[in-house]
Amino acid sequence: MARGKDDSDKPGDPSDLVAAAETPIQRLRAVMAALRDPEAGCPWDREQSFATIAPYTIEEAYEVAEAIAREDMAELREELGDLLFQVVYHAQLAEERGAFDFDDVAGTVADKMIRRHPHVFGEYRAESAAEVGGLWEEMKRRERAEKGRAAPESVLDEIPLALPGLTRAWKLHRKAARAGFDWSSPQQVFAKIREELDELEAEIVAGEPAERVADELGDVLFTVTRLAGFVDQDPEAIMRAAQRKFTRRFKYMEARLREAGRAMSDASMDELEDLWHAAKRAEKVEG
Incomplete structure (x- = not known):
């Protein structure tokens, strides 16, 4: 329901706070506070919590990655704004609880980056990206x-469980490799993939239960992600690129x-196969 004229003129009205903001970030924070205002805010926004907003935060991060992959600067600017809004949203929720606010978030990460880059802000010097990684x-x-936290029982415990499957598999492989558990060449990975595929095929041919087939399929997918390390690529980005390619070719067929x-x-099926190859040829011509 719209506010009356007298209501909009009250001191501290959300609209007034937005209009009075002096910088873009102040304006964005004022917009967020207005959306969460107990009386004049948006009913949907007032009902949200950290848990309900978290999926949107993840989604916006992927949309940023997608805009980068397409090298679309206009879209990237918009998607970065959407992602920033997610940070402001979580900070607003925390501020309402009296836990911390946006300035605390910004200050904490700035302090962390300074602390973790002594080769930039201190006397230490790093000559390579690998050296920086070790320093990090x-x-x-x-x-x-310093925080009194016990060291993890395993180097793998440092990898968040909430990461997407491909990304977490990639990070598990990298951590294990740094600990000395790794293949020394892509050929060894190919051999392992063939072994896992044979085991998967045997399970399917034998009519084994779905959970056993899924277990073997998981082994195949997990092993394949190790190849990403040998070509220095993020498997999540590779998969998104493959999906874009499939979508592009399928639309050509349609x-x-x-x-x-x-x-x-x-x-x-023969006609569709011909169309698929035609789509591939068309891409080469356009390229």
């Missing part, structure tokens, strides 16, 4: 000790069939 891990160990007045369900 050492800084994290020191911070845990368009050609539509031009012929046909539906995909009317085409034979």
Whole structure:
């Protein structure tokens, strides 16, 4: 319900706070506070919590990655704004609880970055990215000790459980490799993949229960992610690129069939295979 004129003129009205903001970040924080205002705010926003907003935060991070992959700067600017809004949202929720606010978040991460980059803000010097990586891990160990936190029982315990499956598998492989447990060449990984595929095929042919087949399929997927390390690529980004390629080619097939007045369900598998190869050829020509 719209506010009356007298209500909008009250001191501290959310709209007034937004209008009075002097910087973009102050304006954004004022917008967020207005949305959560107990009386004049948005009913949907007032009902949200850390848990209900978290999925949106993850989604926005992926949309940032997608804009970067497409090298779309206009979209990237918008998606970065959406992601920043998620940070402001969580900070607002915390401020309402009296836990911390946005300035605390910004200050904490600035302090952390200064502390973890003594080669930039201190006397230490790092000559390579690999050296910086080792220094970063050492800084994290020191911070845990200073906070009185026990060292993890395993190096793998440092990897968050909430990460997407491919990303977490990649990080598990990397941690294990740093500990000395790794294949020395891509050829060894290929051999392991073939072994896992044979085991998966045997389970399927034997008609084993779905959970056993899923277990073997998981082994295949997990082993495949190790190849990403040998080509220095993030498997999550690789998968997104593969999905974009599949979508692009599938749409090409749909368009050609539509031009012929046909539906995909009317085409034979041989026809669809020909169209798929035509889509691949078209990409090469455009490239």
